[in-house]
Amino acid sequence: MAPIKLMLVDDHEIVRAGLRMMLEAEPDLEIVAEAESGEEALEKASIHLPDLIIMDVSLPGMDGPTATRTLRALYPDIPILALTIHEDERYFFQMLDAGAAGYLPKRGAPTDLVTAIHTVQQGNVYLYPSLATALVSDYLQRAESAGEEQRAYDELTPRQREVLILVAEGLSNPEIAERLQISAKTVARHRENIMTRLNLHSRTELIKYAIRKGLAQA
Numbered sequence: 001m002a003p004i005k006l007m008l009v010d011d012h013e014i015v016r017a018g019l020r021m022m023l024e025a026e027p028d029l030e031i032v033a034e035a036e037s038g039e040e041a042l043e044k045a046s047i048h049l050p051d052l053i054i055m056d057v058s059l060p061g062m063d064g065p066t067a068t069r070t071l072r073a074l075y076p077d078i079p080i081l082a083l084t085i086h087e088d089e090r091y092f093f094q095m096l097d098a099g100a101a102g103y104l105p106k107r108g109a110p111t112d113l114v115t116a117i118h119t120v121q122q123g124n125v126y127l128y129p130s131l132a133t134a135l136v137s138d139y140l141q142r143a144e145s146a147g148e149e150q151r152a153y154d155e156l157t158p159r160q161r162e163v164l165i166l167v168a169e170g171l172s173n174p175e176i177a178e179r180l181q182i183s184a185k186t187v188a189r190h191r192e193n194i195m196t197r198l199n200l201h202s203r204t205e206l207i208k209y210a211i212r213k214g215l216a217q218a
Contacts, residue, residue: 003030004121007050009041009067010034010083011059015106019054019083022110029117038062038070045071050078052121055100057084057091065091065098072099079120083113102126152198153213160197161215163190167203168210 006029008016016034023029033048035041038059045053053071057064068080081102082095092103102120104112105128112128119126156164159180166176173191177184200206 003028005030005032005051007033007044007053009053010056011036026114038067041067045075053078053080054083055080057082057086065094068095068098068100081116081120104128155197160190160194163187164194164210165215168207168215
């Protein structure tokens with residue numbers, strides 16, 4: 001079986017040298033390219049077409065998330081594994097959002113990296129245990145927030161929902177009043193109640209909410 005062709009992207013030469021020495025000791029892994037910046041990674045990827053890219057997060061110029069997003073758009077079949085000193089959840093989610101298929105801190109054991117490479121290469125996702133916990137926590141918080149948002153919407157009256165849609169479509173209070181055959185004062189009161197119920201603070205937020213709910217067009 002042909003070895004897995006890897007490209008290393010890290011701005012520290014000593015880190016790349018250490019990774020090369022460690023990974024090339026594995027019979028089924030081969031380093032075909034190295035890059036020290038996001039821009040160089042794009043250039044080298046087009047030349048060598050690796051099977052998998054190991055990407056640092058902090059890079060000079062084009063950073064890891066931007067490079068990852070660009071590479072995934074150009075080469076959707078090449079998975080990217082983030083390998084970084086950063087264990088901050090902010091970087092973790094940035095890389096996942098950019099399309100990384102795995103995230104491993106550099107403090108992990110060499111065996112963790114080899115396992116991560118094989119896991120990602122097989123089309124699966126690899127997350128370091130402590131970061132997997134953060135992902136589950138974030139999912140649960142999002143689910144709870146979505147549930148609360150839906151409950152708030154369900155509590156709107158049919159008339160309030162009508163007003164919400166018309167406001168999101170750009171109609172003024174007098175125009176809504178004419179459309180619904182009610183007074184502008186009543187429209188204003190409905191609008192205020194809607195904003196309070198949905199915890200919105202401006203017309204812009206209201207419009208974004210309506211688009212997200214599919215009540216208005218972007």
